[in-house]
Amino acid sequence: MKKTVEAMPNYAPAIEHETMDPIGHRIQAFAHSQGNKTALIDEKGAVTWAEMISRSNRIANRLREDGLQTGDTVAGLSENSAEYTMLYLGTLIAGGCMVPLSGMASGEALALMIEDCDTRFLFVSEKNLDLFNEINDRLTRVTPERRIGLDTRSVDSGMDISDWLGDTSDEVRPASVTLDDPFNIIYSSGTTGTPKGILHDYRFRQRQLVRLANYGLDGDCINLVSTPLYSNTTLVSALPTIYNGGTLILMGKFNALRFLELAQEHKVTHAMLVPVQYSRIMAEPDFDKFDLSSFKAKLCTSAPLRGSVIAEAMKRWPGNIREVYGxxxxxxxxxxxxxxxxxxxxxxxxxxxxxxxxxxxxxxxxxxxxxxxxxxxxxxxxxxxxxxxxxxxxxxxxxxxxxxxxxxxxxxxxxxxxxxxxxxxRRKDMIISGGFNIYAVDLEKVLLEHPAVADVAVIGIPSEHWGETPLGLVVRKPGMTDSEQSILDFANAKLGKTQRIAGVEFRDELPRSTIGKVLKRELREPYWAGQKK
The missing domain is CATH 2.30.38.10 (Luciferase; Domain 3)
Incomplete structure (x- = not known):
């Protein structure tokens, strides 16, 4: 794989006299300087820095014993956990390229990803066994003995990660890597065909690690991670926290009430959230009873955070908000x-x-x-x-x-x-009605001004007269009984003639990706079946 990476052009601007302190090298010192400090917390308990680095080094050494070379890929299919985080770090210490896979992908897409990334190692958690069993007979590159469980032996090799590690030493010998070596491959959230593998090298991550430290993701940071590790959204905050010696609290699955409980219990200082999580957390009936005074900053990415949500969070939730778009x-x-x-x-x-x-x-x-x-x-x-x-x-x-x-x-x-x-x-989501460009966000903003509207998505649907026309799909707040027509009339009274919405339809909820993006293509499909969009 290393040759493939070297053959790819590097489009990033050059930085004069650039140096690198690879994460696999840097974190070794923390085992001695703060070995008893908590590094990771998941639903099974806490892991100290000394324990985390020892385990990660053992994983690295075992991977190399199994033939891993610098630049080779290691794939993981797991929810957030301390063990999965240590696998990620161990892969990097060994000089490998981590490929975190989505447990929300279809079996077909997942099998294609595993084949596409050229991995010879696949680690699977117990919670993802059903999905793994659906695809394991389609995998040709990963041999059965290198299909290993993280917390289960119900895989082809019959081994969980502890069996696989055996008596492997935790000797400190991180691989030598360069700025051009591969760091990870993140697969896009495509729902048809093979999602694209986005290849990041050490140059990409090293520069990001340094920049994100400016947001307070340092050694004093206690970062509550509630989005999945296969998303770049998560890595943007989780990796700098580890790089600088902070603490990660890992949620295997997001739950708003549990988030608040963990934040209060562990005196959380930082969290990277997606917009829908802000709304769900602050909608918890007991939100204002929790002590969140330890928060220094909350980050937001994956989609724009609405101004009204920012206003509410700034008023009710201690700490600044840093929105990141990229x-x-x-x-x-x-x-x-x-x-x-x-x-x-x-x-x-x-x-x-x-x-x-x-x-x-x-x-x-x-x-x-x-x-x-x-x-x-x-x-x-x-x-x-x-x-x-x-x-x-x-x-x-x-x-x-x-x-x-x-x-x-x-x-x-x-x-x-x-x-x-x-x-x-999104360019592909822009509505062109009667030759006019209509931007859904403008219409959604007006619909959200209605007191009964909790969530909304505007999509373009076919129109014989206009080509396409806007339709508002609305989720009402609990207990609200306002009609579709009353909400439509409210919005159209505030919109220009070329923006007016053709109709409003109620939904119990809007389909979203695992990082909170509304799946507008899924919403449009029933209306455009058999037609071109």
């Missing part, structure tokens, strides 16, 4: 300091240090400030490319007049007079 691929990076910018809460902030944002039209021409177009960006952290997919990598590139490579986001947005970025819609 792609798993990198290249685009903005941040919003909510405490410092109370008039900009509907934006996703300004470009981070070392990044640049531009707006382009359909022909790839740059647009002036204030005009709406596709967001493109370049930053100090940029992926090496989509693994095995050179053409798809090339398709997302935009070259500036100065000859710099930018990544296309697929998001539509605009920059205001102060350089703050506003996201309006």
């Amino acid at each position: 792609l798993t691929e990198g290249g685009i990076s903005t941040t919003l300091d909510c405490a410092a910018n109370p008039t900009k809460w509907d934006s996703v902030g300004v470009p981070t240090e070392g990044s640049e944002i531009r707006i382009i039209d359909e022909d790839g021409k740059e647009l002036p400030q204030g005009e709406i177009g596709e967001i493109v960006g370049r930053a100090i952290s940029m992926m090496r490319g989509y693994y095995h997919r050179e053409q798809q990598t090339l398709d997302m590139l935009w070259t500036s007049p100065e000859g710099h490579t930018f990544y296309r986001s697929g998001d539509m947005g605009r920059l205001d007079e102060d350089g703050f970025l506003y996201i309006l819609d």
